[in-house]
Amino acid sequence: MTGLKQEELNSALWASADEMRKTMSADVYKDYLLGLVFYKSLSDNILYEVVDLLEDREPKDLEEAQAIFEEACQSDDAEDIKNEIVHQFGCFVEPKYTFANFAKQINERKFMLSDLAQAFRDIEQSQDHLYEGLFEDFDITSKDLGKTQAERNVLVSSVIKKLANINFRNYDADALGDAYEYLISRFASESGKKAGEFYTPRAVSQLLGRIVTNGMERKSGFSIYDPTMGSGSLLLQAKNFLLDTDEVSLTDKIQYFGQEMKNQTYNLARMNMILHKVSGAQQHLRQGDTLGVDWPTDEPTNFDAVVMNPPYSQNYDAHEGLLTDPRFSPYGSLPPKSKADFAFLLHGFYHLKDNGTMGIVLPHGVLFRGSSEGTIRKKLLENGSIYAVIGLPPGIFFSTSIPTCIVVLKKGRKERDVLFIDASKEFKKEGPRNYLLPEHIDKIFEAYKERKDIEKFSHVANFQEIQENEFNLNIPRYVDTSEEEEEIDLAEVFAELNKIEMEEKQSIEGLNKYFQELGLSFKL
Numbered sequence: 001m002t003g004l005k006q007e008e009l010n011s012a013l014w015a016s017a018d019e020m021r022k023t024m025s026a027d028v029y030k031d032y033l034l035g036l037v038f039y040k041s042l043s044d045n046i047l048y049e050v051v052d053l054l055e056d057r058e059p060k061d062l063e064e065a066q067a068i069f070e071e072a073c074q075s076d077d078a079e080d081i082k083n084e085i086v087h088q089f090g091c092f093v094e095p096k097y098t099f100a101n102f103a104k105q106i107n108e109r110k111f112m113l114s115d116l117a118q119a120f121r122d123i124e125q126s127q128d129h130l131y132e133g134l135f136e137d138f139d140i141t142s143k144d145l146g147k148t149q150a151e152r153n154v155l156v157s158s159v160i161k162k163l164a165n166i167n168f169r170n171y172d173a174d175a176l177g178d179a180y181e182y183l184i185s186r187f188a189s190e191s192g193k194k195a196g197e198f199y200t201p202r203a204v205s206q207l208l209g210r211i212v213t214n215g216m217e218r219k220s221g222f223s224i225y226d227p228t229m230g231s232g233s234l235l236l237q238a239k240n241f242l243l244d245t246d247e248v249s250l251t252d253k254i255q256y257f258g259q260e261m262k263n264q265t266y267n268l269a270r271m272n273m274i275l276h277k278v279s280g281a282q283q284h285l286r287q288g289d290t291l292g293v294d295w296p297t298d299e300p301t302n303f304d305a306v307v308m309n310p311p312y313s314q315n316y317d318a319h320e321g322l323l324t325d326p327r328f329s330p331y332g333s334l335p336p337k338s339k340a341d342f343a344f345l346l347h348g349f350y351h352l353k354d355n356g357t358m359g360i361v362l363p364h365g366v367l368f369r370g371s372s373e374g375t376i377r378k379k380l381l382e383n384g385s386i387y388a389v390i391g392l393p394p395g396i397f398f399s400t401s402i403p404t405c406i407v408v409l410k411k412g413r414k415e416r417d418v419l420f421i422d423a424s425k426e427f428k429k430e431g432p433r434n435y436l437l438p439e440h441i442d443k444i445f446e447a448y449k450e451r452k453d454i455e456k457f458s459h460v461a462n463f464q465e466i467q468e469n470e471f472n473l474n475i476p477r478y479v480d481t482s483e484e485e486e487e488i489d490l491a492e493v494f495a496e497l498n499k500i501e502m503e504e505k506q507s508i509e510g511l512n513k514y515f516q517e518l519g520l521s522f523k524l
Contacts (some may be wrong), residue, residue: 001004006175009166010182011023013037018211019155024144030172031264032145034183035138036159039120041176043099044168046085046092053081062167066100070094075248078426079372090128090280097122103164106157113140114152123418130280134271138262177276179238183270184231188398198230200263200309200361201396203436204406208359209237210445211408214307215357216242221253225303227290227310229258232269234307236276251277257303259295291316291343294327300350306358310344312400313363326350333372342376349385349409357387358409363402364391367473378471384413388448391475393427395434405475409446410487416463419451422479456481 016037017107021031044062049061051068059065072081073095095101097119105372120135145152161205168176179201188199217221224238235258239251256278260266267288273283286295318337322328325494327350329342337340341362352358368391374381380386388408395401426440447458459478469477512523 005171006178007177009171009179012166013163013165013179013183014186016159016166019158021147025157026187028144030187030191031137031182031268032156033159035135036156036163036270037180037183038275039123039135040099040163040166041122041275042045042091043087043093043097047086047098047100048169050081050497053479056233057139062100062164063104066095066104069098070095077273086127090130091123091126093119093242094122099164100159102160103297106161106164108180111153111157111160113156114147114157116140130270130274130283130303131429134267137267142155142468146504172274173277175408177272180272180275181233183248183446191398197260198268200230200233200400200438201398203441204361204392204396205233205237205437206233206240208307208361209241209443210441211240211359211406211448212307212357213241214445216304221255222305223255223300223303224305224307225257225348225351226307227259227351228308228344229260230286230309232256232272232285233256234270235269236278237307238305239276246288252279252282253277255282255284255300257296259286259288259290261289263287284465287492290347291340294325294347294465296351302353302356304353304356306348306352306356306360308344308348308358308360310339310340310362311358312402312404313338313365314340316340316343319492320344327498329438330377331376335376339369339373340363340492342355342373345409346376349411352409352411354411356411358424360407361392361404362407364405364474366407367405367475374471377473380409381416381418381466381471381473384416385409385472386412386418387413388451389418389423389473389475390444390448391479393434393436394423394435395429395432396427398433416466417460417475419448419458419460420468420473420475420478421447421458422456422475422481424475425481471496489518 013033016319017029017033020032047062047069049066052071054072055068059068061110072078074324075081082092084466097115098204102111102116102119105115108207117140118140120138123131123135125132140156141150142152145155171179184199185202202422207383212224213222222238222242224235226232226235227233235256238254242254256273260269266285270283273285282504284296288295315338318334322334323332327347328334331346335346345360345362345366348358348360359483366377386407387410388406390406390408392404392406394403397404423440424443426436426443427434428437428440429435454460457479461478465478
């Protein structure tokens with residue numbers, strides 16, 4: 001898959017939402033477009049799988065593939081074909097409900113939104129619970145789509161027609177999965193602060209993915225958990241960096257665990273997983289309040305890696321009962337009810353294996369705030385649990401412009417030193433936002449792996465140094481990035497001033513001479 005071909009797919013999918021962009025905001029129309037993209041992918045895959053079972057030749061287009069599919073569903077082998085598809089995909093799409101047939105109906109002015117809704121229901125009610133409730137947020141009666149049924153029909157039809165022109169057969173699964181991520185990132189860019197609910201910028205996801213999988217290359221299996229998973233982008237990065245000794249991807253052996261409070265975002269993560277070819281057996285996703293109700297509680301409850309980008313400084317129910325909760329009880333204090341940052345951190349850390357790695361993105365306040373947060377931070381440092389602190393550039397998130405940091409944690413360490421990396425200047429500015437480029441990610445990750453002092457960039461602070469700073473982890477205390485002021489030669493400065501004064505005097509004399517020649521009595 002060339003970069004150009006990937007870019008072509010990304011652009012075509014984004015352009016399919018042109019009509020929707022005229023009437024609704026990105027955080028609304030994303031659910032409709034992403035739902036249609038997902039359904040087209042599923043429908044087309046089923047369509048072509050049947051064709052591959054029956055034909056030795058490649059159909060020239062989707063219309064011909066649809067004709068072969070319809071014929072197959074009327075043949076004597078129809079039941080066997082359907083059973084094979086259900087075995088592979090966990091569901092089946094009837095010929096009248098394929099995306100290709102919907103596009104044909106639109107051209108013939110026969111398409112009805114109610115048929116699309118029925119197609120969604122059939123998928124949701126299939127024997128595989130993987131699809132249960134997946135299209136709940138695709139409301140065909142919503143006034144966002146139009147005031148009347150006819151208007152809604154026209155709007156959705158326009159999107160289907162544009163998507164129908166894209167043949168997903170020309171792209172592999174990775175390309176389609178990456179295009180889906182691209183769409184999510186574009187929606188996040190347009191949604192502004194609301195984007196924090198569902199998207200972590202790809203560069204940050206990649207950095208976290210590299211950190212938590214580092215040293216895990218030789219494992220035969222791998223489990224990763226995100227208690228605030230959003231669209232699942234942090235979870236999915238694991239498969240990009242986890243390799244075994246033969247350089248063979250462990251994609252099929254990764255177990256993904258995630259929880260998300262918002263139903264819309266939870267369904268988005270499920271679609272994202274499926275489009276990235278994560279099987280139902282590998283997905284362990286749940287909708288729920290991570291802090292209010294601990295999950296998972298069944299085996300396994302601890303994981304090789306934990307990744308998190310929780311909502312920052314959020315209110316939560318800090319009731320006294322949590323003091324006996326095993327997630328929080330070892331620290332003797334609860335984070336303040338107006339700032340759940342450490343509550344999320346402790347929840348994730350509780351579910352980390354003894355030999356695992358956790359990476360969490362948080363605001364800088366967790367590094368130096370006092371009171372109960374200071375108590376928790378001190379306990380973590382005394383236990384050697386905080387492995388590294390990485391300061392990120394400001395303006396790299398869609399939801400906030402404040403600078404953030406990655407806190408890396410490990411269990412059972414004998415050492416109590418902490419690596420500090422100041423990556424606040426590692427970015428490229430484009431418009432109002434800053435971006436981490438691949439070279440920035442490489443530089444940060446190499447410093448993380450080498451774990452040594454690099455002038456004005458990183459420092460390994462021993463426990464005594466941290467004690468002397470009263471367990472304050474504010475990065476400038478450990479990494480000095482200030483630039484020395486240039487020494488000023490006063491003699492040279494006065495000489496320059498005298499020169500300027502002489503030049504000014506000569507200019508004035510010259511102007512006065514011109515005034516005199518012109519017969520003017522005016523003098524400077």
